[in-house]
Amino acid sequence: MKVLVCLKQVPHSDARLDIRDDGAWIKDDGVKFEINSYDTYALEQALRVKDAGEAEVVVVSIGPDRVTQALRTALGMGADRAVHVNDPEAEGSDPLGVAKILAAVAAEESPDLILTGFMSEDGNFAAVPPMVARLQGIPSATAVVQCEISDSSVRVERELEGGAMEVVDLEMPCLIALQTGANQVRYASLKGIMQAKKKPVDAKTVADLGLAGQVGASAVKVVIEKIYRPDKGEGAEMLEGSTGEVVSQLVGKIKELGLL
């Protein structure tokens, strides 16, 4: 079985972010990045398929040189090889542009199973996985919290609104987009890190994938006008002091309002 895992590198959850001068995105100079946590569950799921039998796990990511770190981490965790779409022409792609690139890689790789995170922690669109499936003409399931993978099909449990769950069967090839917490993600072992050095990372450009002029900032249909931090609302009161002081002030306020 061949499993393709799509990884996105996003700003680290501890990173302090500043807004770019044009207001359209964050400044990423000097920011620490990590693998989108949703995608780590997808990778773990793929590695479990590999652990359970014969499978090749290929990871793919789009972005500049720094993305190599994410791919190396994935290889250190046990993925077999990586595809890195490293091309300035891909920069600024909207979800459809990203999906086209990933679908083009999937078309070259012909995987039995594509695993992704449900959404990315920076963009929050949750749009790319179903678009990749549509472009590839394969079935997909999103918000997946559990999956049982057999030789030719996948049974998934997915979240619905209001706490309900749904069980869906999909025939391979198919795409599964995982929710966080779907499994316990492993760490790269030292042995894995050493082996990762010898594993291939295949660099590709947009033109290599036959997508010249179809993706990137010039081809977007969704434009981010601006990002901003909401102003502090009227009537908000900031409590100050040590944790103990803040807690006792808060309890006092709640009592004052007759809520306790």
Next chain:
Amino acid sequence: MDFSSDPELESIAREAENLASAFDDDYWSEHDEKKQFPWDFYRAFAEQGWMGIAIPEKYGGAGLGVLHAGTLLHTVAGSAGAMNAASTLHLSIFGMGPVIHHGSEALKEKVLPPTARGDLHTSFGVTEDDAGTDTSRIRTAARRDGDRWIVNGKKVWNTKAQQCQKILLLARTTPRDECARRFDGLTLFLADLDPDHVEIREIPKMGRNAVNSNEVFLRDLPVSNEDVVGEVGRGFYHLLDGINPERIMVAAEAVGIGLRAIDKAVAYAKERIVFDRPIGQNQAVAHPLGDSYSELQAADLLWKHAAWTYDRGLPAGGLTNMAKLRCADAGFRACDRALQTFGGFGYAREFHVERYWREARLMRLAPISQEMALNFVTEHVLGLPRSY
């Protein structure tokens, strides 16, 4: 000169940081306060094979050098666990150096694979109260008894001895006045910490309390001949393959802890508003942080230079001691300035910088005092007359 990044070292730092970040400041604060050995943290690193980083591949390790091991420990010391975290790991990493370089094949096969797996814990038994840094005057002695040795004496500052099954023990086997040179006549043993012959007493101390430091009393401790490391009478010279890596690794750790403290202080200086502006806008707050950060960067290059030199088998004593000296000072100064940045809150446990400060202070004392490191530099690097 090539300062481009090394993908392998970057990977080690990144993955060690990923793993260490699962253990936050509160985890370490609690273990420090309760004096609990951080088994969860230790096992997490052992399970991923990190304990074998410097053990040859033949014995189940990764076969990497001091630069790689230093990068690991630098990263770990830069995590929330600071010195507690680094000390949990570093004995297993540098302590086996003399065995790797000088031990018999049988001894290596016996002890290196379980060390690499993280199953075998070994304490380092060199320092004594009456000898201090004057190692040639240690009083712990071993006498031959058929095909074994009987050891009597006392060691002090044995890190993690409460958790260890073995001790790498330096003992005098020929009286000092019968030796041509003062460091001759010392032998290195990898002895069992047999409770019938060994008493371990913890030393209450200022910081790094998740990892115990101890006095170890040895009474008629039998050690088999197979557990002699290297040649009888050459123990001190064999020990240098543990001592120099240890100093380099501690130097790397000191930079790690200093960088963490500066990072915390910078974040606080940006957020803490006094007199309607972030305190970091005041030069009296900002400049010490900038100064310490640049000191740490300079010190970082020095330990890496020492490690690179040691790993190539070149004479590294001078660089090692200079690195230990500069990194320990830079690390402690950074923690002290971070504490000052936090003002009164710096003294509160809640903000954790006081824990870093207590731990970084240790780097100026151990594994060798700044003054003894300076003595090495003045005598062996500058060629000045020995002062003691």
